[in-house]
Amino acid sequence: xxxxVVLFTCDLRLHDxxxxxxxxxxxxxxxxxxxxxxxxxxAGFAAPNRLAFLADCxxxxxxxxxxxxxxxxxxxxxxxxxxxxVAAEADADEVHMTSDVSAHAHRREERLRRAxxxxxxxxxxxxxxxxxxxxxxxxxxxxxxFAVFTPYFRRWSQERLRDPVGAPRTVTVPEGVGSExxxxxxxxxxxxxxxxxxxxxxxxxxxxxxxxxxxxAYEDRHDDLAGDATSxxxxxLHFGTLSPVELVHRARRAAGPGAEAFVRQLAWRDFHRxxxxxxxxxxxxxxxxxxxxxxxxxxxxxxxxxxxxxRTGYPIVDAAMRQLRHEGWMHNRGRLLxxxxxxxxxxxxxxxxxxxFLDLLVDGDxxxxxxxxxxxxxxxxxxxxxxxxxxxxxxxxYDPDGAYVRRWVPxxxxxxxxxxxxxxxxxxxxxxxxxxxxxxxELSQGLARFKRARGRY
Numbered sequence: 177x178x179x180x181v182v183l184f185t186c187d188l189r190l191h192d193x194x195x196x197x198x199x200x201x202x203x204x205x206x207x208x209x210x211x212x213x214x215x216x217x218x219a220g221f222a223a224p225n226r227l228a229f230l231a232d233c234x235x236x237x238x239x240x241x242x243x244x245x246x247x248x249x250x251x252x253x254x255x256x257x258x259x260x261x262v263a264a265e266a267d268a269d270e271v272h273m274t275s276d277v278s279a280h281a282h283r284r285e286e287r288l289r290r291a292x293x294x295x296x297x298x299x300x301x302x303x304x305x306x307x308x309x310x311x312x313x314x315x316x317x318x319x320x321x322f323a324v325f326t327p328y329f330r331r332w333s334q335e336r337l338r339d340p341v342g343a344p345r346t347v348t349v350p351e352g353v354g355s356e357x358x359x360x361x362x363x364x365x366x367x368x369x370x371x372x373x374x375x376x377x378x379x380x381x382x383x384x385x386x387x388x389x390x391x392x393a394y395e396d397r398h399d400d401l402a403g404d405a406t407s408x409x410x411x412x413l414h415f416g417t418l419s420p421v422e423l424v425h426r427a428r429r430a431a432g433p434g435a436e437a438f439v440r441q442l443a444w445r446d447f448h449r450x451x452x453x454x455x456x457x458x459x460x461x462x463x464x465x466x467x468x469x470x471x472x473x474x475x476x477x478x479x480x481x482x483x484x485x486x487r488t489g490y491p492i493v494d495a496a497m498r499q500l501r502h503e504g505w506m507h508n509r510g511r512l513l514x515x516x517x518x519x520x521x522x523x524x525x526x527x528x529x530x531x532x533f534l535d536l537l538v539d540g541d542x543x544x545x546x547x548x549x550x551x552x553x554x555x556x557x558x559x560x561x562x563x564x565x566x567x568x569x570x571x572x573x574y575d576p577d578g579a580y581v582r583r584w585v586p587x588x589x590x591x592x593x594x595x596x597x598x599x600x601x602x603x604x605x606x607x608x609x610x611x612x613x614x615x616x617x618e619l620s621q622g623l624a625r626f627k628r629a630r631g632r633y
Contacts, residue, residue, distance in 0.1 A: 177204050177205065178202070178203040178204055178205075178269050179203055179204070179205045179206070179207065179266050179267060179268045179269060179350055180199035180202065180203040180205075180206045180207070180268055180269065180270050180271065180272060181199075181206070181207045181209055181259065181262055181263050181266065181268045181270070181271040181272070182195050182196050182199045182206050182207065182208050182209065182271075182272050182273075183195075183209050183210075183211070183259055183271055183272065183273040184208060184209065184210045184237070184248075185210075185273060185274055185276065185416075186274065186276060186306055186414070186415060186416045187274045187305050187306055187416035188210075188230075188233040188234065188236075188237050188375075188376065188415050188416050188417050189237070189376040189379075189416055189417045189418065189419065190237070190240045190241070190244075190343040190344065190376065191340070191342065191343045191376065191380070191419065191422070192340040192341050192342075192343075192419035192421060192422045193305065193341070193343075193419075194274075194302045194304070194305055194338075194341060195272035195273055195274055195300070195302045195305065196208070196272070196344065196347075197341045197344070198272055198300065198302065199270075199272045200344055200347070202270070203269065203270070204348065205266075205348045205349060205350045206246070206347060206348070206349065207249055207262055207266045207268065207349055207350065207353050208237075208241055208246060208247070208248050208249060208347065208349065209248075209249045209250075209251065209258075209259065209262050210234060210237075210248060210249070210250050210251075211250075211251050211252065211253070211255045211258045211259065212250070212251070212252040212253075212359075213254070213255040213284075214252065214253055214254060215254070215255070215280065215284075216280075219280070221534065221540075221542075223534065223535050223536065223537075223540060224364050224365065224366040224367050225367060225368050225371055225504035225536060225537070225538045225540075226537075226538055226540060227359070227361075227364055228361035228364050228367050228371060228374070228538075229361075229371070229372075229373075229374035229411055229415060229538045230359070230374065230415065231358070231359040231360050231361045231364075231374075232361060232373055232374030232375045232378070233374045233375050233376070233415050233417055234248065234250065234358050234359060235358050235359075235360070235375065236374070236375025236376050236377050236378070236417075237375070237376065238358055239377075240343075240376065240377075241347050241349075244343075244344060244345060244346050244347045245346050245347055245348060245349075246346075246347030246348065246349045247349055247355070248355070248358070249262065249349075249353055249354075249355040250355050250356045250357070250358060250359075251355070251356060252356060255284055255288070256284065256287045256288045256291050257291075259271060259288060259291075259292070260288075260291050260292065260295065260297075262353060263292065263295070263297050264295065265352065265353050265354075266350050266352075266353050268297060269297065269298065270297060270298040270299070270300060271288075271292060271297060271298070271299050271300070272300045272302065273285075273288075273299070273300070273301055273302070274301070274302055274305040274306060274416075275301050275302065275303050275305070275306075275310070276306070277311055277449045277450075277452045277453040277456075277543060278452065278456060278459065278542050278543075279456035279457075279459065282456065285299075285301060304337075304338055304421055305416070305419070306413075306416050306420065306449075307420055307445070307446045307449055308332075308337055308420045308421050308423075308424045308442060308443070308446055309332050309335050309337070309446050311446075311449050311450035311453035311454070312450065312453065312454075313335065314328060314331045314332055314335060314450070320454045321450050321451055321453070321454035321455070322447065322450065322451075323451070323557055324557060324559060325443075325444065325447050325557065328443075328447050328450070329440065329443050329447070332443050332446060332447075333443070337421055337424060337425065338421060339425075340419060340421055340422040340425060367504075368501060368502055368503055368504035368536065368538075369502055370502045370503040370504075371503065371504045371538060372408070372411065372503070372504075372505070372538065374411065374412075374415060374417065374538075375417060376412075376417040376418075378412075378417075379409070379412035379417040379418045380417075380418070382407075382408065382409060382412065383407075383409060383412075383418055383423070383426075386407045386408075386409065387426060387427075387430060390405060390406075390407060391407075391427065391430055391432075391434045391435055391438060392430070392432055392434045392435075393405060393434055394406075394407075394434035394435075394437050394438050395433040395434045395436070395437040396433075396434075398437060398508070399508075399509045399574050400574065401492075401495075401496075401507055401509055401510065401574050401575045401580035402575055402577070402579035402580040402583070404507070406507065406508060407438065408505070409423070410505075410539035410541075410544075411505070411538045411539040413445065413539070414538075414539040414540070414541045420442055420445065420446070423438075423442060424439055424442055427439050427442075444544075445543075445544060448543040448544050448547040448548070449543045451463070451543070451547055451557065452542065452543040452546070452547065458546065458547060458550065458556075459542055459543075459546050460527065460546075462550065462555040462556075463547070463550050463555060463556045463557065464555055464556065464557075464561070465555060466554055466555055466561060466630060468523075468525075468553075468555070468629060468630075469629065470523060470524060470525035470526075471522065471523050471524050471525070472524075472525060472528075473528060476522065476523075476524050478616075479522050479524065479616055479617070480518075480522075480524055480528060482613070482616050483497065483514070483517070483518050483522065483524075483529075484497065484532055485497070485501075486498040486501070486584075486585070487613050488517070488613075488615065488616050489600065489612070489613045489614050489615035489616055490517065490567045490568070490571075490615055491571065491578075491581040491585050491588055491596060491597055491599065491612075492510075492513060492567050492568075492570060492571035492575060492580070492581060492597060493513060493514055493517050493567050494581075494584070494585050495510070495575075495580055495581045495583070495584035495585050496510030496511070496513060496514045496584075497514055498584040498585065499584050500514075500533070500536050500537070501536060502584075504536055504537060504538040505537065505538055505539065506537070507580075509570075509574050511533075511548065512552060512565060513565055513567055513570055514529075515529055515548070515549055515552035515553070516552050516563075516564060516565035516567075517565070517567055519549070519552055519553040519554075520552075520553070520554070520564045520565075520622070520623075520626045521564065521567075521617060521619065521622035521623070521626070522616075522617060522622060523622070523625055523626055523629060526549045526550060526552070526553035526555065527549075529549055530545055530546055530549040533545055533549070552565075554630075562626075562627075562630055562632060564623055564626060566619060567619070568597055568598060568619070571594075571597040572594055572597060575597070576594060577593060577594070578591070578592075578593060578594055578595070578596035578597060581596050581597065582596060585612070587610055587611050587612045588610065588612060599612055600614055600615060
């Protein structure tokens with residue numbers, strides 16, 4: 177009897193799962209396996225919010241497998257050692273897994289391939305599981321990746337995507353392969369109070385609602401901070417409880433400007449992955465150096481702390497940072513504003529901000545997080561690396577009535593309309609009544625410092 181191991185990583189679903197489909201087509205039994213990789217924990221990526229969401233995902237995946245006659249096998253430790261052990265226990269002929277783009281993932285895959293080959297077990301690595309178009313498929317002449325999004329998107333849009341595959345009807349798991357107990361968010365501390373639930377079941381419910389009520393208006397409303405009109409599917413894409421291939425197909429079937437704008441955002445995910453796959457060092461080093469001499473945690477500790485807790489004196493920045501702390505998620509426009517403010521207005525090293533985001537974001541994705549931070553810091557793929565977002569101008573444009581600020585900065589709830597974005601303009605008793613700080617830096621001073629640092633004066 178032929179047996180396969182299906183190694184789940186960042187693809188925690190049953191619908192449109194090519195590794196699982198391939199394993200079930202080629203063998204009679206499969207071992208659905210997830211390994212809690214201690215190397216990931218040691219690298220500092222085991223943030224509480226993501227661990228909670230992961231626990232939800234694993235429990236939901238196990239429940240889905242049990243409905244089909246199977247179960248999830250959970251192990252902890254070195255991933256290569258645990259996969260090798262499970263393959264030996266099951267007497268498996270092959271292992272199927274999804275490709276990934278980080279340097280750690282590449283090294284891990286090669287170690288796993290060598291270890292399995294030494295024991296006569298084949299490793300099959302599948303693309304287009306966590307991307308719609310695999311890294312390296314779309315490349316410009318003379319380079320291994322696109323460094324600018326617009327030409328990449330033109331080529332990406334011309335690619336024919338594979339057809340999604342359905343969830344299996346039955347899954348048969350061999351006897352005798354033991355599993356650790358599934359984790360639960362109940363025992364975790366340090367979670368964001370408003371953290372969303374994880375799992376494929378929840379993801380598919382959210383997707384159905386989004387396609388029905390949100391997609392059509394996405395082009396017009398996606399930057400509306402108070403309207404909360406984005407899909408909020410990023411955590412499900414990060415953990416792979418939803419398939420980007422399926423999302424692109426379903427959005428294109430819906431058609432219209434909203435669908436086109438949403439597909440463009442999915443293409444941005446693939447763009448960042450193809451950059452990181454080609455330049456893995458960009459996870460920590462400048463993709464395009466500007467020779468910055470950033471302020472460090474030692475020299476800018478008070479400013480950094482004010483930014484983290486949402487007490488910078490700029491209400492739109494503080495509202496977004498408080499949303500992050502409360503939900504483990506932040507509106508995309510808020511991410512752009514807060515990153516620009518830290519890296520350019522405060523001139524603090526982008527890696528400090530990226531690390532804080534990874535500590536809290538439930539969708540804390542290495543490619544998207546690091547390369548978006550580099551975009552805003554002007555060290556990444558932005559063709560205008562010295563652009564600076566003015567938080568007041570942006571607030572009046574994307575939160576014109578101040579509803580988003582009043583939601584997250586209750587100290588300012590009594591201020592009406594756009595006046596909430598500039599509380600420092602109040603005088604006398606009106607200003608004294610507010611338990612809210614003055615701006616930690618004048619915008620003109622921050623801009624001047626940044627221009628001097630970049631040699632723009």
